[in-house]
Amino acid sequence: MTLHHVVVGVDGSLVSVRALDWAADEAARRGAELRVVYAVPDSDESGPVLALAVTRLTARHPELSVVTRGAVGGPVRTLVRESEGADLAVVGTRGMGGIAGLLFGSVSLRLAAQVRSPLLVVRGDHRCDDGRPVLLGLEGDGDEDAARYAFQEAERRGVPLHVLHSWTHRHVTPELPSLLPAVSPDQGQLAQQARAEESVPRFSLARLSERHPVVQVESRTVRTGPAPALLEATRDCALVVVGAHHRTHRFGPRLGPVAHTLLHRSHCPVVVVPIAK
Incomplete structure (x- = not known):
């Protein structure tokens, strides 16, 4: 039988203590x-930090099965390895703005681009069990793994699921000889595109709604960039779930702009779910 487990990275800081509490x-x-x-x-440096973690966990969750490990190496490589087969990996972030925020957030960003399980990055000051809804940022049918996780999380918490799907229209012009002046996009084509884009959440969520009938789903589509709309919605949610859309880079995989923005600026914790290839 597969043993379900959650992994959390700690370093003795107050930030990692909060991540430890969320992970527990x-x-x-x-x-x-x-x-x-x-x-x-x-x-040799890991002993005191791990001992303090066990003391805190025993007081807060005496029934919880806890395993500790001091691993020699960098935090990103270690947590990527430890996340293999995990239900969830959890880390904290200092969440500071400007250059400091970028530097301290680099571990979370690099980890989110490589992790092999859903990754929870603890941000904001929300309590883990405050009864707020789960928020899902949906780009299309390719985000099914993220949608599945969001439904499961909403059901585990017994809270509603809010789905936000964002799109901006692509400029459509008729095929005309190059010597003719440009014309405005055909309104019929834009309307057809709008209907197709707005149908994405309905088709993507239909099967999951049938599997999780107890989850109350509220879905809306906004015709703006996804990052600003999601950022605003994170103010009133327990956590936000997005897919890890990777971009190729000479230094290795990098997150897409939506997840990158949320990890730096979200008002609530962020769950980044790897997208199956």
């Missing part, structure tokens, strides 16, 4: 084992 709540909600990982240059 998520593991308890799933009935899963919690694996606490501390990646350090020297394994």
